[in-house]
Amino acid sequence: MTHPWFEGTAPPRVLAHRGLVRSEDAAHGIAENSFAAVAAAHAAGCDYVESDCHLTADGRVVLFHDEDLSRVTGDPRQVAQVSARELEKLMAQRGGLITLVQALDAFPDVRFNLDVKVPDAAVPVGRLIAPHAERVLVTSFSDDRRREALEAALAAGAGIRPATSAGTATIVRLLGALAVRSDRLVHRALADVDALQVPERRGPVRIVTKRLIEAAHRHGVEVHVWTVNDPVAMRRLVARGVDGIVTDRADIALRILKD
Known part of the structure; x- marks a missing residue:
């Protein structure tokens, strides 16, 4: 059976990589994986947004690609070393931080393709996506990590296994x-x-x-x-x-x- 993540939109599928940041947006400081980038992809008519999941020091799952903040914000610390509130301040002029909870709530008709970047994020990601399993695809370079997230989603009550x-x-x-x-x-x-x-x-x-x-x-x-x-x-x-x-x-x- 075809997973619901694939239904309703015929190939070829367009997956907005870390959202959408046009050159004019980048010139104004908008960063990839920001709230503004996801909103821009949605506004452009993209059904699918590809993003990445990290865990902050206070246990919040955020959409962020790199392990550290240096490339995006100029701060040398790792995502795991800062709180969500600190990261919100750092991203305030870069399109705004977006957590996984915010992404799923603010864009209910977007289908997310989520790359679990670090081991500690696998279970939290799985638990958060459980109510949205029909519109989430989980991936990771680590097969163990993606499977852990899938198992966590099912354990948290997902009615269907997320796509993977x-x-x-x-x-x-x-x-x-x-x-x-x-x-x-x-x-x-x-x-x-x-x-x-x-x-x-x-x-x-x-x-x-x-x-x-x-x-x-x-x-x-x-x-x-x-x-x-x-x-x-x-x-x-x-x-x-x-x-x-x-x-x-x-x-x-x-x-x-x-x-």
Whole structure:
């Protein structure tokens, strides 16, 4: 059965990578993963927002990508070393801090793609998304971490398991299975995932191939490619059968892929 996260919107899916920050917004100090960035993606008509989850010193789950604050705010401390209130002050002139609770409440018609960045955030994320499981996809480079979040959501009363995409170990197993042409091993690798969210290539290794796309589709799994900002590349990947594009320019992607 298709998870509700995928229903109602036909591929190609446009996933707003950390929200939407246009060049003019960035010039005014608006940062990725801010309240303003998520609001801009929503206003542009994007159904899907990709974001990242960290845990503050006082246990609040916030949408933030890096472990430390230096790149976004100039503060050298880690997210885990500051309280949500401190982070609110630091983000006040950068589009505003947005917590996971705020994101889910303020944008009830947005479907979130949440990357659990640190082990301590897995259970809190799972508990918070439990009432919203039909519109959340959980991912992480760590398969253990994403599974922990999924289990926490079910334990907290989620009526359905949140959607999920493969971690690094699962993708490595899948690539090995494809290399030896074993559909049995492909099935085992994809058994607990709804999507593969991958870069087109990693160094010299091409990950998104015709064989990978066909195998994923054969097992009911979508393929989403990150992070694609070039319109030519967007069109090329969709023409090859990719189901979703994760992009910093959701506005452009919506215009060229959905018209």
